[in-house]
Amino acid sequence: MSIFRSLFEAIARCREIGTVVEVGVESGRTSAVYADLGATVHCVEPNPTDELRAVLAADPRLHLVEGRSPDVLGELPAADLYVLDGDHNYAVVREELAWIMKNAPDAVVALHDVLWPSGRRDMYYQPSPLAAEDAHPSTGGGPTVWHDEVTPVGFAGMGDYTVAAHAGGERNGVLTAVEDALVEGGGDWRFEIVPAVFGLGVLARSGSPGAAEVFAALRPYTSSDLLAAMENNRIALYTRVLQLQYEAEARTEEATRMAETIAAQQQEIDRLGGGTGRPAAAAAAPRRDEPAAPKEEKPRSAEVSDYVSTVAVHHDTWGTFLEPDASIADLENPHEVLGIPILSGHHADLKAFAGYNTVFDRIADRVAGVNLAYEDQCSANHYFDVFTRIERDHRHATRIVEVGVFMGGSSTVFAGCVEPMGFELDLVDVNPVYLQFAYERIRRTFPGAMPRVRMFYGDLPTYVQKVLLPETSARAIVHHDGAHDFNQVVKDISSLYFVRDRVHSLAIQDTHLRGLIEHFNFVDAAVYAMFGVDVKYEPVGARYEEGSSVTNPNQWNGNYFLAGMSEGMYIPFEGVEWKYPHPSMDLETFLPVKR
Template structure:
């Protein structure tokens, strides 16, 4: 039997860890041209290479590869470090050339092979190619970094020699494969280089420079080995051994496996960069917290010292006063002032209440926004049965209204009142997650009047559920979109996590507003965002049961009436194999009995009182204004109770509905039209 493992490091029964040792001895990020040794060996076999000009020298290790293959090597480096000088000086085959390319190219011998791995931007690479193609037409040119991230985006080593008129605006942030924006958690230079703010377009990126050079020359060939940021090979048609070089490299340039592995490699590496950034941010948070605690402890010690001194002084004065009194004073009876009982106001600047601190705008805004929703829910059943179900779009996906794009005063255009104007400040979580940082920044910058219905903590917690589970989830479903607060956060997950987003609401007006808000924040995500006009049971019946390959995570912030929440959750039973979990909002909401605000009770009715769930959102301490009934429907939040619950469906025990029941039991029933 013949066994041929090729280049694979397999180990043996006696040494099973050989491959693992080899893997951990390699750097986490493969970037060196040294890994392409067998490709250079292939080129050297196909044609005679006596002189190599290497633009951009790493440590000298790869320079020695060319010399080992029989070439004299000229190493172009504008600012070599002392370590590099020592390496090159110690090898007579390697000639250090201090200067900038392409300016130094005319000073060197015409080479058989040019290695371009210097400044990775259009202006420099285009000039290098122009000189080589004009003055060394028989040379082979190898270019590194012709794929992501430099293929379509300029990188500028600092200080940059590129004239301002030839450079794009740049930033210290870097790209990531998880979304199309730049981020401090991406591929950053840490001061060594900056990155063009925009990708694509004319005169941007290494690969674009190659394509423009090819268009101008006309008789050159170019192919890419899709590995380690892209190994490009350029040669003139008819030049010595051109056909032989490309034929020998064909197994590499045509390999779909290499391309797939490179995509996977950069995805994993940029994920590591994100995790490193988040870990550093948490370390900074912990350091700041430690400093704050230390400062507070010092302040407590100082105040305690002052209190002890003041107590001693007061005791001395009392003794002195007592000695001068002939008759002891009769103590006066004090009447406690408990203050007026607060009522939560929807005004933008609520008055402070005696006896307790005033609520922050976030607390009041959330409950005011919730009141707005509750008012429409109070007649929800009648609205659905007598109005919504009579519309032709009921139970279907809506088309976006083009008249709403960039319309001013969108809420007025659609007839949606804004009461509290509450905006959840997502930036309070800055530094915890780079994807959420992107969501927070974009959401804050949108020029649109709206109000949110949840706390920033709830939005962040729901995002965290999605971020944690996105490897097994394919679709997000936002039920009860209101003015698009949760829809915007979920839409921010669509691109970086490769998900779909369905917006579900019984009111098409809220759907159109939420979609337009999402479009203004994340326009590139819109090909994966849909609007479904209907309630959750109808969505399950018409959509979810038919999508056999779907694995959905549902955010429920629709009706909060106990009966309707039970119907909504019951409908999920009939598509439970396609649902990863459900995040419910307002499990802490109570109010007048006519509104039956018992979302948490509905959860317990469905899954039992011992259901396993993850707490979501804010908790409000006893005595906060929002924990007392307000003037609108008696709404209030339960003290020290989480705003929401995330219930994963894996392992959940269904107490209801009974297996003999049908989904149709929970669908809305059409009534005669209103009016």
């Protein structure tokens, strides 16, 4: 709504705006626009976040009103301007307008989303408080431009809201509610639409203070065929982007399935040939003149733990920062020299988010411009979502700590934040081979960031002991994509308890992962064990619908993703309640033990 600032300023020039009631507040950024008109603003929001509370509390002109608009409008003073951008459905908008037109007939009413997609189709935030008779049959899919039907490719609510299964008809949509209110008003009210950004409707009673002047000031916008054509074009392009994102996620699912197939077949080949079928990380780490890891047939979580305890911690370089391997600089295929197998070759399509953020666009361009063989483990959605949190919070942190680098997918995105946001970047992994590859990938992509990038050979508890504990001035955002088994994730997060004053937030990946019991793939359960089941977090990454291929156990190792659950969590440490470890425990409890 802040994009309509000039229109609200035009309204304020035509009549006095002393009191504003804003329904649907979201971030609170737009609330200040109304206050800048010289008004006292009552911000109506049924479920305000802690961040919104803080924003509104910091501005004495803004007053939070917690509740549903139909329930609280009568408790507020009559306003000069009502801005309705809350529930986008007929029942609620009709009830809001009925109260305003009866009790504040001299007010100007601005309504957002009077055009496509909500003009003729109800949207219901979940859980919906509406009675069954006030809602149409709804679906979790979304509308797509030029089509009446609902599809997964459209403006889907992703669990936050549903939409009416059919568009049009009686009592359906925001614009329909306005039109019915006008009929009941008996011809005394005038309504015009600014055909931009989903449509801004302006409603006022004929003869009310400044009404004629308001509509005259808005006429260049409300009568613009050019503006309407540009909005139609914008919607067409926007829905095309949604379609491309959906198709990219589908390709990611297919690439994941293929990677699992190849990995399972490779393990079977290794078994038949007398090998161990160990995961690539454990197999690749002891290269060149280093001793090989013991060959045993064990579950994945045990293998990783045994490799660290029996091999990695015995290296002289364990628990230290590594120097870059000059022998792989500028090699055409460094992964071959390092002994890293590439299975699916999946590349996250960062350009699917082109146009949303200039810094991320730069990262996507740089990543695409590097000719290097690699594969990514996360979705493009995960990379973009974590990036947006880092950009938002970068003034509160000095360092990004990447735990579990694999082939540098996340690491490279984070490296793109080093120069524009002033971060340091520490790469942490129990596998020096992956560290060297990720470092080289970053060097080729963001050479200017390299003076602020370090490689730490070790697990997270060891990094905490060796680095974060002594570096008292550090303030870190930690991204965890290392071991996904419950025990190790608990150890990793537990170590952060001892430096919790130096950690701003934790982004953790694969919270939607499940599998056979021997793999202990319960990352989300580890989070709940640490912070309680009511921990506050922001969901990040892709979500998969029930019935997609990756929501069913595969035939090789039983891995699958929980339908409707986000790929990861972003957890600000301010305000978290630690359920574990006990204050009497010490950091050494969580360090790896030599065997």
